[in-house]
Amino acid sequence: MRIGGVSLARNGDRVALSARVEWEESGRPPFELTFTSRGTGADVLGADPHPFLLASVVPAWRSGERRIAVEGAVCPRLRDGIAAVQRLLSAWWKRDRPPAALEPSDGFRPFAGRRERSALFLTGGVDSLHLLRKNRQAFPAGHPASFRDAISIRSMSFAEEVPTPRAGDLARRHAKAVAEIAARNDLEVVEIDGNFRILGGVVLAGPQDQGALLASAAHAFAQRIGSASIAATLDAGALHRWGTHPLLDPLFSSSGVEIRHEEFRPGRSEKIAEIAGWDVARRHLQVCFEGPLPDGESNCGRCEKCLRTMTALAALGVLDDFAAFGGRRVTPEAIESMTFGYSPENFALYWAPLVPLLERGGAGRIAAAVRAKIAEARRIERWHRDAGWKGKLRRLDRGLLGGTLQRVTQRWRGTPPAAPG
Amino acid sequence: MRIVDLRREPTRAGARVAARVLWEESGRPPLDVWWEVEGAAAADLAASSDAVLAAAFLPAASSGERRVALEGPVCPRLAEGLLTIARVFDGWRGTSSEPPRIEAREGFCAAFPRRPPRAAVFLTGGVDSTHLLRRNRADFPRDHPESFTDALAVFGLYAPDQLDPAEPFAGYARTRAVLEETAAESGLALVSVATNVTALAPEIEFIAKRSLSSVLASAAHLFPSRWSSATLASGRDVTILVPLGTHPLIDAALGSAAVAVRHEGIGISRPDRIAELCAAGGAVSRLLVCMSGPPPPLLNCGRCEKCLRTMTALAAFGRLEEAREFPALDLARTVGAFDFGPHYAPYWRDLLPLLRGRRDDLAGAVERRLAVAARQARWFEDAGWKGLLRRADRRLLGGRLLAIRRAVARAT
Numbered sequence: 001m002r003i004g005g006v007s008l009a010r011n012g013d014r015v016a017l018s019a020r021v022e023w024e025e026s027g028r029p030p031f032e033l034t035f036t037s038r039g040t041g042a043d044v045l046g047a048d049p050h051p052f053l054l055a056s057v058v059p060a061w062r063s064g065e066r067r068i069a070v071e072g073a074v075c076p077r078l079r080d081g082i083a084a085v086q087r088l089l090s091a092w093w094k095r096d097r098p099p100a101a102l103e104p105s106d107g108f109r110p111f112a113g114r115r116e117r118s119a120l121f122l123t124g125g126v127d128s129l130h131l132l133r134k135n136r137q138a139f140p141a142g143h144p145a146s147f148r149d150a151i152s153i154r155s156m157s158f159a160e161e162v163p164t165p166r167a168g169d170l171a172r173r174h175a176k177a178v179a180e181i182a183a184r185n186d187l188e189v190v191e192i193d194g195n196f197r198i199l200g201g202v203v204l205a206g207p208q209d210q211g212a213l214l215a216s217a218a219h220a221f222a223q224r225i226g227s228a229s230i231a232a233t234l235d236a237g238a239l240h241r242w243g244t245h246p247l248l249d250p251l252f253s254s255s256g257v258e259i260r261h262e263e264f265r266p267g268r269s270e271k272i273a274e275i276a277g278w279d280v281a282r283r284h285l286q287v288c289f290e291g292p293l294p295d296g297e298s299n300c301g302r303c304e305k306c307l308r309t310m311t312a313l314a315a316l317g318v319l320d321d322f323a324a325f326g327g328r329r330v331t332p333e334a335i336e337s338m339t340f341g342y343s344p345e346n347f348a349l350y351w352a353p354l355v356p357l358l359e360r361g362g363a364g365r366i367a368a369a370v371r372a373k374i375a376e377a378r379r380i381e382r383w384h385r386d387a388g389w390k391g392k393l394r395r396l397d398r399g400l401l402g403g404t405l406q407r408v409t410q411r412w413r414g415t416p417p418a419a420p421g
Numbered sequence: 422m423r424i425v426d427l428r429r430e431p432t433r434a435g436a437r438v439a440a441r442v443l444w445e446e447s448g449r450p451p452l453d454v455w456w457e458v459e460g461a462a463a464a465d466l467a468a469s470s471d472a473v474l475a476a477a478f479l480p481a482a483s484s485g486e487r488r489v490a491l492e493g494p495v496c497p498r499l500a501e502g503l504l505t506i507a508r509v510f511d512g513w514r515g516t517s518s519e520p521p522r523i524e525a526r527e528g529f530c531a532a533f534p535r536r537p538p539r540a541a542v543f544l545t546g547g548v549d550s551t552h553l554l555r556r557n558r559a560d561f562p563r564d565h566p567e568s569f570t571d572a573l574a575v576f577g578l579y580a581p582d583q584l585d586p587a588e589p590f591a592g593y594a595r596t597r598a599v600l601e602e603t604a605a606e607s608g609l610a611l612v613s614v615a616t617n618v619t620a621l622a623p624e625i626e627f628i629a630k631r632s633l634s635s636v637l638a639s640a641a642h643l644f645p646s647r648w649s650s651a652t653l654a655s656g657r658d659v660t661i662l663v664p665l666g667t668h669p670l671i672d673a674a675l676g677s678a679a680v681a682v683r684h685e686g687i688g689i690s691r692p693d694r695i696a697e698l699c700a701a702g703g704a705v706s707r708l709l710v711c712m713s714g715p716p717p718p719l720l721n722c723g724r725c726e727k728c729l730r731t732m733t734a735l736a737a738f739g740r741l742e743e744a745r746e747f748p749a750l751d752l753a754r755t756v757g758a759f760d761f762g763p764h765y766a767p768y769w770r771d772l773l774p775l776l777r778g779r780r781d782d783l784a785g786a787v788e789r790r791l792a793v794a795a796r797q798a799r800w801f802e803d804a805g806w807k808g809l810l811r812r813a814d815r816r817l818l819g820g821r822l823l824a825i826r827r828a829v830a831r832a833t
Contacts, residue, residue, distance in 0.1 A: 108560065138501075236670075239512060247659070
């Protein structure tokens, strides 16, 4: 892979930072990678290769590129981090390949230093709201670790060249929530957009790309922000391979921008409990990726993520206080009919902690529905893993009979030839 | 657990921070813990609640203490980090424990880091910290905030009961002299800290698997006016991380708002680190890798697994003779007779590409020992048809078959 031609264009208050990414091994066409920003923070964007390198490193690793040649100098701390990232991803995803070598045309050179200004990535979801709450409780204004900027990234959720109405609506809801939360917490919003999700060539950024993309956005503002904090998705008791992870994210730090992965002690239910009494969360919590939604609605209240959050709030007895969910209720029927969400393999992990909370809160029927749904998710997960004696039989069937037994069973049952779920 | 009477007091050659630890649940007698520093750095030694908390929290948790109560203020970032570490350990062990509450009588207060930033590195003289220091020197100009200015050496960790409070550095004079040379060569000041704080939980296994970084971090937190970050060299690369008391997940969580703790070097394998040191020239002459504490005159025993593995790597690059702290021995024969076991096999396997074509005698010895380790691993895992037989024996015959086989082996 080659990254070059980094350029900066200003048009009114809109600043576009671009570079050309050329693939050397995968045969994909060259890609014009662009970050755009306007308003607060846009004035500090500079023609620097680090954001492009960070946005490209995981796609390069995934595509088996043998090197990443960068026009310009690269920070030696980031060099070491990128080597570790590739080795870690290869170990997690069982890919036996050497890391792509980093070849900067101007060698390895550190940033002059870090700005004494901290930021967080703010989405309005549970994790980032919780992180903001904890930061405000721990650090006085004026402390270098106290967040002063909220980095808001459009186009993070969908890899679309032309945003669909759903993506456009989500971006609007997201921007509105971030603006309201920032205004109530003395934060300046630093917005960035770009086509970095398309370069990755994957539908979901979560499994492999997320941390690198967040770090790339932070590095675009290296002249303003010295530390950018990512709110943990996973908790310390149940870490698994994921694109934002306490092992992974700090490796995207440079001598110019520290990337912190924070608050990975509490589980999601604990985080929800800790923000349940916070007025800002009650009004502006935004967890939903569905849409387009009717005007004024922040969350659909029906998708897995909405229901998971609402269920935790209901268990705490505060769902009705959350205007962000518009007075919706959790019912056993809603639980039964929901899909398994964006990471079905983690469904049980996410939902299991809610069962005891619901039971303690006297919501036995909902708890029973959740328990049944978890059992269904586990059955499907075992099916996908080919676990148990049935899995062994399926493996034997595929290995010895070319899957004939499975096809016959499916025809007999009248089910389509695909995995359930 | 209560931590009381935290104080800083002058000593003949420097200063000491001490505190009294009172156990509330475990019925253990009170323990006075202390950290002593000599020389110019003693002026910066601070009686820091964060330092005591970092060192005492994990022993308190493992002893079933329900709280750690301190009289002074505690950094909220450190407190959260310690609770996170407790949960990381739970995740690793598949347990669910209730960690001790952290109670600070003067509240939770985030101190400001010193300005301008200043960086320290933990120096042991081993491959990892020597390599990290070399890299830092190569990567950052001396006036850069990330350029190391101090080397921090902590003594007494593995034998707190053998420290003489009147002369705490007495048993470490040779090691300290070598580290001072290494530090001076890189233009660093060596800050030596002697401490008995591992007496809170002195078992070697606890230190290795739980508390190592936390006691090192405690020494870093004693100097918030001297440095704003302290970096630990990773002992492993990212592909072979295992639950240990020093780990990137743990070490970063030991930082406070004033003193960040970093864990660096996980992207580089140990053979690559040794290759870089060998290429640097001079860097291998003072390597100290041995934990056995051999008698004078040498500081590496040349008999333990770590010594032999390091010597083998150095021999692959033809630099073993320069490493003055290792004994001269017939390395191929010694390695060929050494049982390093399955746990260390991955490290030895990494050496094979370096040895082949350069030291085929050593490569052959390592390959033979790897084969033995693989057999041992299969035994431990009950793998293969023999494992199946052993499992069946245990389940159906209560292990009688194995007992008979052993009795026959003893008799013959």
